[in-house]
Amino acid sequence: MTMWKPKSLAQRRKLMLFGLLTPPTVFLAVFFIVPLGIMLVYSFLEPGLYGGVVWSFSDLNYGRILGWADTKYEKFDPVYLGILFTSVRLAGLTVLLTMLICYPAAFWISRMSAGKKNLFLFLITLPFFVSLVVRLFAWVLILRPTGFLNQALIGLGIINEPLEIIYTDLAVIIGMTYVFIPFMFLPLYASVEKLDMSLIEASADLGGTKLQTFLRIILPATLPGIVGGSIIVFIPALGNFIVPSVLGGAKVLMIGNLIEQQFLSARNWPFGAALGMMVMGTVLILLIYYVRLLSREDKNAEAK
């Protein structure tokens, strides 16, 4: 009898674990892992004449983007790489702007009293819960030729003609910066909060200038937050097609818009899948870099 009970307990725990994991595992395997696998496979197939795919291997979908092609009908066009670079540039500028805006704000809030801190953190996260389309629509109202900004500038006598801001790269960058502020703020704040203020005082006492203190103490100490925030902003910004299609109109094309076109209007799924895989590849490289950076930080911490 005594031998039987623990065995049953172990078995019962096994059964419990099985019960907990099986339903979500089956669900995620079928609706998450399989779809991503299908997309990877499709990126190596030929497009069907009227949408869909032809089951024959082809690396031309990548060739059209990266520079090889057969002469028959799949042509290499540098325009695709150009769009990828445009996307990287716009996403990069978004990262830079959100960082410049959030860095001082993180210091500002980190110096508040505990109660005030919580209130202000809440106020910063709150717009994040306001519908994305609603927030972008607000920027349409502000940036349009007849919009709020132009009316204010004309009213103040600063300009005579309305500025053409909407449907430019600038409008897209403003929109993405606005949307991704919470993504940058929270990781930055987490590392600024941990910063030991006595180190800054020590640096000043030892005769360090403000610039030296910033470059040699504050910047290295908050680096994980800077890199983390940058990656969390860069990833959704890179593949974004909502902001460019609302604020960039037909004039600003990012890789996300190109992917959308390939799937919904051009109906060239293999090519669209290959473009998607290029985005995924870029994201993966970034993440591997970040994980390496973090593990190096850990090793440094251990060495100390």
Place this chain on the structure above:
Amino acid sequence: MLKSLRKRISALSVYGFFFFAFVYAPILLIVVFSFNANPVNMMIWDGFTFEWYKTIFGYQTALTESALYIDSTEKLHDAVKNSLLIAFTTTLISTVFGTAIALAVARFRFRLRGFYRGLMFVPMIMPDIILGIALLVFFVSVGINLSVVTIIIGHCTFLTSYVFVVVSARIADMDEALEEASSDLGADGWTTFRRVTLPMILPGVIGGALLAFIISMDDLVITYFIAGVDSTTLPVHIFGMLRRGIKPEINAIATVMLLFSIVIATVGLYLRSRKP
């Protein structure tokens, strides 16, 4: 020294003011101009009106009697109904799934534990357009018609992760000894779960559920790709309006959505901030 310190703090506070102005001005603008009576240019103030609120709630007014308006109001109401149905169902499923995986990973040792932990972060770091098109390709290839059901499935695939993260954080704060004490006192696994574990993690579960609800209500990218012809949601509907041309009642729709999200977010953040 003290003087320069004070100066620096006040400079930061001025910065803080502009920071919040930047974050909140666009939102306030929508709320204010949702009461603007000007039907042509939304940005030129032409008197106060409730017209647009009446329109979106389906009351006919002199301005909106035309068949075109009634049709678009009906579409709006269908989109709202779809959004709510999808959000409720998704929340229910993803909360159960996410909590189950969080419990399994936190309380059991098994070979694939690390795999599950990693897997649950993949949907959060993947660009949503990738998941959107992968699901579209999958549903069409397998021959499943795009509908409200496919949207619910799509939402559950990534919202399970969000629930997992929120619930896991709560379990990490919890004292495992309480569960051990419960089983030492003779409670079986189910009783321990119901009487000890669940009440302790409940704020995390509710917080995760509210987050899932709000993200499901707002999701645009994934829904956009897998929404069939008859299964528009509210964000997709508004996105369409933004692309086709803006009508003044969009301000009122946005304001109502805003109020709705703020109420849910406030409840959620309040529950999350409560200590275990």
